[in-house]
Amino acid sequence: MTYDPGAAMRNIVLRNLFRGPYTEPSPPVADEALKQLAASVNQAAMRRLGRSLSIREVDAGSCNGCELEIHALNNAIYDLERFGLRFVASPRHADVLLVTGPVTKNMREALERTYRATPDPKWVVAVGDCAISGGLFSGSYAVEGGIKGIIPVDLNIPGCPPTPEQLLRGLLALLS
Amino acid sequence: MSDAILHELMGAGRVVAAHRPWPRVEVDRAVWQLAAAHLKDGKLTCFGLWAESQEPPHVHLALLAETTHQVVVLTLACPDGRFPSIGAVHPPALRLERAIQDLHGLTAEGLPDSRPWLDHGRWTVRHPMKPTASAAQPLLPYAFLPATGDGLHQIPVGPVHAGIIEPGHFRFTANGETVVRLEPRLGYVHRGLESLMQGAEVGHGAKLAGRASGDSTVAYAIAFCKAAEAAAGIVVPPRALWLRALAAEIERIANHCGDIGAICNDASFTLLFMEFGVVRERVLRAARACFGHRLMMDFVVPGGVAADPSADSLIDLRSLRAYVAKQLKNLTQIYDTTASLQDRTVGTGIVSTELVHQYGAGGVVGRASGRTFDARRLPLQAPYDHLQFAVPVLKAGDVNARVWVRIQEVEQSLNLLDQLLGDLPDGPVCADANFSGMSGQGIGVVEGFRGDVLAWLRLDHGRIARCHLRDPSWFQWPLLEAAIEGNIVADFPLCNKSFNCSYAGHDL
Numbered sequence: 001m002t003y004d005p006g007a008a009m010r011n012i013v014l015r016n017l018f019r020g021p022y023t024e025p026s027p028p029v030a031d032e033a034l035k036q037l038a039a040s041v042n043q044a045a046m047r048r049l050g051r052s053l054s055i056r057e058v059d060a061g062s063c064n065g066c067e068l069e070i071h072a073l074n075n076a077i078y079d080l081e082r083f084g085l086r087f088v089a090s091p092r093h094a095d096v097l098l099v100t101g102p103v104t105k106n107m108r109e110a111l112e113r114t115y116r117a118t119p120d121p122k123w124v125v126a127v128g129d130c131a132i133s134g135g136l137f138s139g140s141y142a143v144e145g146g147i148k149g150i151i152p153v154d155l156n157i158p159g160c161p162p163t164p165e166q167l168l169r170g171l172l173a174l175l176s
Numbered sequence: 177m178s179d180a181i182l183h184e185l186m187g188a189g190r191v192v193a194a195h196r197p198w199p200r201v202e203v204d205r206a207v208w209q210l211a212a213a214h215l216k217d218g219k220l221t222c223f224g225l226w227a228e229s230q231e232p233p234h235v236h237l238a239l240l241a242e243t244t245h246q247v248v249v250l251t252l253a254c255p256d257g258r259f260p261s262i263g264a265v266h267p268p269a270l271r272l273e274r275a276i277q278d279l280h281g282l283t284a285e286g287l288p289d290s291r292p293w294l295d296h297g298r299w300t301v302r303h304p305m306k307p308t309a310s311a312a313q314p315l316l317p318y319a320f321l322p323a324t325g326d327g328l329h330q331i332p333v334g335p336v337h338a339g340i341i342e343p344g345h346f347r348f349t350a351n352g353e354t355v356v357r358l359e360p361r362l363g364y365v366h367r368g369l370e371s372l373m374q375g376a377e378v379g380h381g382a383k384l385a386g387r388a389s390g391d392s393t394v395a396y397a398i399a400f401c402k403a404a405e406a407a408a409g410i411v412v413p414p415r416a417l418w419l420r421a422l423a424a425e426i427e428r429i430a431n432h433c434g435d436i437g438a439i440c441n442d443a444s445f446t447l448l449f450m451e452f453g454v455v456r457e458r459v460l461r462a463a464r465a466c467f468g469h470r471l472m473m474d475f476v477v478p479g480g481v482a483a484d485p486s487a488d489s490l491i492d493l494r495s496l497r498a499y500v501a502k503q504l505k506n507l508t509q510i511y512d513t514t515a516s517l518q519d520r521t522v523g524t525g526i527v528s529t530e531l532v533h534q535y536g537a538g539g540v541v542g543r544a545s546g547r548t549f550d551a552r553r554l555p556l557q558a559p560y561d562h563l564q565f566a567v568p569v570l571k572a573g574d575v576n577a578r579v580w581v582r583i584q585e586v587e588q589s590l591n592l593l594d595q596l597l598g599d600l601p602d603g604p605v606c607a608d609a610n611f612s613g614m615s616g617q618g619i620g621v622v623e624g625f626r627g628d629v630l631a632w633l634r635l636d637h638g639r640i641a642r643c644h645l646r647d648p649s650w651f652q653w654p655l656l657e658a659a660i661e662g663n664i665v666a667d668f669p670l671c672n673k674s675f676n677c678s679y680a681g682h683d684l
């Protein structure tokens with residue numbers, strides 16, 4: 001048999017063509033998230049929701065567990081982009097800030113500046129117990145104890161860390 | 177030879193009885209400085225350096241004799257709040273001492289770089305680990321190290337990055353495309369974890385340790401629990417040891433698969449990123465079925481593990497094992513035969529063997545540059561003493577070598593899964609871990625996916641009096657600076673990903 005360096009890659013492409021994508025059906029939108037959004041977002045901003053949205057992720061002192069699961073949203077199984085939600089590299093391109101971590105004192109200014117750099121209208125999603133309330137780190141001299149009070153929060157997605165499915169169900173509320 | 181040196185150091189001090197499993201020795205300044213000289217000469221490896229703020233304050237220096245795998249902790253009392261700097265003669269200790277100065281207010285005499293490290297001047301207190309912490313004071317702006325010459329320019333990056341990564345600041349000095357100096361500034365993720373440990377119950381301490389660095393939650397929880405169990409003399413039942421190792425190997429497989437894919441992604445080869453992402457996802461789902469949580473947080477508890485996995489989920493692990501093995505083989509073949517990918521990884525970001533030995537760099541970073549150390553090979557690391565596995569070591573020290581060490585480590589971990597599942601002992605999964613009233617000191621070391629995690633703990637009447645966690649990244653971050661030198665700026669993400677140091681584990 002002759003050596004064929006492209007064989008393995010070709011096999012993958014063919015397999016994916018014939019078997020279809022890895023992507024799983026979308027989970028239902030989280031009711032709780034819908035309620036929260038209805039309460040926090042005004043009508044003008046609401047009209048902009050439901051379309052394609054750009055997300056900027058900000059780690060404000062996370063243990064990196066939340067980041068791992070946010071990363072997973074980009075894998076072929078959850079494939080966040082099919083919903084018109086995509087991660088962007090700059091807050092200046094973002095509609096949504098997805099913030100993790102208890103907001104360390106050392107990150108507070110960076111978070112505030114990122115918020116200011118994001119054009120209006122914008123939405124803030126607190127991801128994980130740390131971002132919502134400080135989680136296990138509340139009470140430390142080095143953290144603010146969550147995002148609330150630093151920048152306005154529109155939606156909380158609890159969990160330590162929230163699973164990709166929980167993240168997806170929460171984020172889909174921004175689109176419905 | 178290094179063994180003889182450790183014995184000599186031990187003989188020159190007073191051995192502390194209540195410290196397990198490795199000895200701790202109280203020494204004087206002369207012996208402390210002798211140890212520093214041995215570190216400088218490369219006869220011993222710095223395994224950790226931390227302080228305790230009780231009266232009088234102490235500094236502890238963990239030493240490793242590489243060839244014989246002996247570990248000893250030296251302790252120096254600092255009644256006047258000062259100790260001779262190790263970093264003055266042995267640079268790997270520099271940042272650890274800067275952190276000690278920030279947290280405890282002790283002075284490392286002769287420390288050549290005494291800029292604050294974790295303290296950015298934003299905490300509510302100064303020297304937060306001191307019993308009488310003082311009010312915070314504004315700090316001078318951080319002075320980055322200079323680089324001068326014609327045509328040099330600086331590129332500041334972070335702490336908020338373009339990708340979904342942890343916060344840290346990188347200051348590049350470049351000449352055109354070529355990096356002449358990289359200086360990272362860390363500490364943005366400092367959450368005060370060690371101060372939250374103080375006075376906490378052991379069970380709560382394990383949860384905190386499991387959130388030092390989320391990607392290594394199993395490794396940290398095991399290291400912490402080993403230290404606590406050693407301090408209290410609690411014996412963990414065999415089934416729990418096996419299940420812990422199972423979780424640790426699954427953590428290694430999941431992270432390595434994610435990293436290999438992410439490195440390929442930073443070389444713009446998305447196909448492998450996507451394929452490895454699916455492998456990682458399937459591993460995490462199996463972890464959830466077995467251990468109740470995708471990242472396996474809070475599965476490891478003092479005395480053992482939180483729950484016995486169902487028989488079905490353990491059977492499913494075997495098919496997962498076969499699936500990962502098959503995918504790894506196919507995907508590795510693609511990595512190996514794609515010239516455009518190899519073009520980016522081969523010869524990029526080289527770290528020398530001398531440097532990994534000097535810094536005692538563990539994990540993939542060390543083993544891709546010829547350092548054979550793997551904490552699973554240390555004594556008292558059950559169940560690994562019952563298992564067969566190789567420690568893959570390469571010499572090239574480039575991004576490609578770090579990819580290959582990961583690939584080979586996944587293969588080894590898959591073999592370990594087989595062995596662990598094959599002779600999983602019967603019996604309880606948790607000892608009666610009653611810490612109330614217990615006092616003692618313990619040390620635990622675990623080989624996480626990133627390298628050796630060290631936990632040290634002083635238990636005082638059932639409560640944590642002091643717990644120190646040392647991430648492998650402390651001895652890897654400085655080498656990233658060496659790896660990038662002379663490379664182009666655009667290759668930094670690739671080099672950085674191939675290291676994948678922890679920010680959270682380092683900053684705590």
Ligand code: SF4
Nearest residue numbers: 063065128129130160
């Ligand atoms: S919520 Fe949990 S996983 Fe997320 S950053 Fe906090 S401790 Fe880590």
